[in-house]
Amino acid sequence: xxxxxxxxxxxxxxxxxxxxxxxxxxxxxxxxxxxxxxxxxxxxxxxxxxxxxxxxxxxxxxxxxxxxxxxxxxxxxxxxxxxxxxxxxxxxxxxxxxxxxxxxxxxxxxxxxxxxxxxxxxxxxxxxxxxxxxxxxxxxxxxxxxxxxxxxxxxxxxxxxxxxxxxxxxxxxxxxxxxxxxxxxxxxxxxxxxxxxxxxxxxxxxxxxxxxxxxxxxxxxxxxxxxxxxxxxxxxxxxxxxxxxxxxxxxxxxxxxxxxxxxxxxxxxxxxxxxxxxxxxxxxxxxxxxxxxxxxxxxxxxxxxxxxxxxxxxxxxxxxxxxxxxxxxxxxxxxxxxxxxxxxxxxxxxxxxxxxxxxxxxxxxxxxxxxxxxxxxxxxxxxxxxxxxxxxxxxxxxxxxxxxxxxxxxxxxxxxxxxxxxxxxxxxxxxxxxxxxxxxxxxxxxxxxx
Numbered sequence: 001x002x003x004x005x006x007x008x009x010x011x012x013x014x015x016x017x018x019x020x021x022x023x024x025x026x027x028x029x030x031x032x033x034x035x036x037x038x039x040x041x042x043x044x045x046x047x048x049x050x051x052x053x054x055x056x057x058x059x060x061x062x063x064x065x066x067x068x069x070x071x072x073x074x075x076x077x078x079x080x081x082x083x084x085x086x087x088x089x090x091x092x093x094x095x096x097x098x099x100x101x102x103x104x105x106x107x108x109x110x111x112x113x114x115x116x117x118x119x120x121x122x123x124x125x126x127x128x129x130x131x132x133x134x135x136x137x138x139x140x141x142x143x144x145x146x147x148x149x150x151x152x153x154x155x156x157x158x159x160x161x162x163x164x165x166x167x168x169x170x171x172x173x174x175x176x177x178x179x180x181x182x183x184x185x186x187x188x189x190x191x192x193x194x195x196x197x198x199x200x201x202x203x204x205x206x207x208x209x210x211x212x213x214x215x216x217x218x219x220x221x222x223x224x225x226x227x228x229x230x231x232x233x234x235x236x237x238x239x240x241x242x243x244x245x246x247x248x249x250x251x252x253x254x255x256x257x258x259x260x261x262x263x264x265x266x267x268x269x270x271x272x273x274x275x276x277x278x279x280x281x282x283x284x285x286x287x288x289x290x291x292x293x294x295x296x297x298x299x300x301x302x303x304x305x306x307x308x309x310x311x312x313x314x315x316x317x318x319x320x321x322x323x324x325x326x327x328x329x330x331x332x333x334x335x336x337x338x339x340x341x342x343x344x345x346x347x348x349x350x351x352x353x354x355x356x357x358x359x360x361x362x363x364x365x366x367x368x369x370x371x372x373x374x375x376x377x378x379x380x381x382x383x384x385x386x387x388x389x390x391x392x393x394x395x396x397x398x399x400x401x402x403x404x405x406x407x408x409x410x411x412x413x414x415x416x417x418x419x420x421x422x423x424x425x426x427x428x429x430x431x432x433x434x435x436x437x438x439x440x441x442x443x444x445x446x447x448x449x450x
Contacts (some may be wrong), residue, residue, distance in 0.1 A: 006040035011048030021146035047080035051345035066093035085134035099134030137179035162208030197236030207243035250295035275330025315364030317355035395425035416442030
């Protein structure tokens with residue numbers, strides 16, 4: 001009888017990719033993938049540690065799994081498992097801890113654990129060395145090669161091409177959980193992209209922990225642009241979308257090169273974190289607000305109304321009312337399509353955690369609400385600018401809004417579009433005319449007969 005495996009993911013798109021890869025490993029090893037509900041033999045939770053909330057959610061899911069089936073094998077993997085491996089080893093709800101750069105050994109580690117259970121009497125204690133597989137991630141320079149042959153989303157595939165980060169922003173725990181920059185070989189990326197294209201996938205999203213650093217550990221000719229050019233040549237792929245980028249990669253040369261690659265989506269997520277220069281310096285972000293503004297201007301100079309999105313942290317240690325006002329004003333004038341806003345989370349082991357003038361949670365949340373309202377307004381404005389125009393939409397699924405059934409998809413700029421049609425549009429690209437807004441969620445579209 002097949003063992004049943006239930007999986008749950010927390011965190012970023014890199015984590016999502018890694019969980020898809022582990023799911024496909026389990027399927028090839030003969031496991032049956034089942035919903036994350038009572039009755040599974042194995043519960044695999046891919047954890048996150050980017051914030052305190054992420055830590056708490058990771059613990060909650062691990063304990064929930066053990067409650068659903070006390071006899072199941074509960075496995076913690078991912079960034080929280082990497083950062084807190086020694087602590088999790090003592091948690092009776094967790095049977096196996098697998099850190100980063102050890103996920104490719106998932107099946108052999110599980111086999112060892114099942115064998116240990118089979119040969120160990122219930123009253124015996126399993127030695128800790130058999131319960132944990134976590135390396136010192138800061139010392140490895142090896143990229144962990146994981147692969148997928150298909151994607152659950154079908155229309156869009158997230159491809160991990162890089163791991164680790166060398167930046168050490170003062171608030172960020174991720175370099176300690178992911179290690180230094182390690183890039184995937186271009187040949188392996190292209191091979192995977194071709195398999196996904198052959199399976200029908202039309203859009204590729206290149207992702208990484210610090211995507212802009214792709215290639216710094218490879219030969220001099222390898223960088224993110226050379227990788228994009230290689231992916232652009234894969235037949236069947238119609239769109240290439242980029243994950244989060246550092247502002248410094250946006251140069252005249254880089255953007256000019258992208259204008260020659262029509263598959264590249266005009267959607268750029270440039271991490272900001274603060275629009276105040278004093279706060280940026282305290283964060284060790286390595287650019288000023290003026291330099292960031294220049295990068296946005298380069299994109300808008302060469303591309304027609306590109307979608308610019310960003311991240312902002314509120315309530316960083318020492319952020320005064322004046323600092324926050326400067327940051328909010330910068331976000332307003334930069335005119336982002338979307339701003340992802342997070343209250344500062346104090347992470348043990350980072351420089352910011354030891355800084356004076358830590359702000360109360362209430363102040364962080366109040367500032368977050370101010371930016372959330374600004375984000376809602378800017379999002380509608382960007383959508384509104386497309387009304388009366390037309391563009392290509394890659395449709396993904398049918399959704400219901402107020403009792404009406406629509407096909408939902410995205411433009412190259414990642415504007416969401418809703419269209420009523422009797423035709424099956426899943427994974428189809430159509431030229432759509434945008435006639436209005438569906439609240440602040442997206443555009444209403446129609447296909448006009450020529």
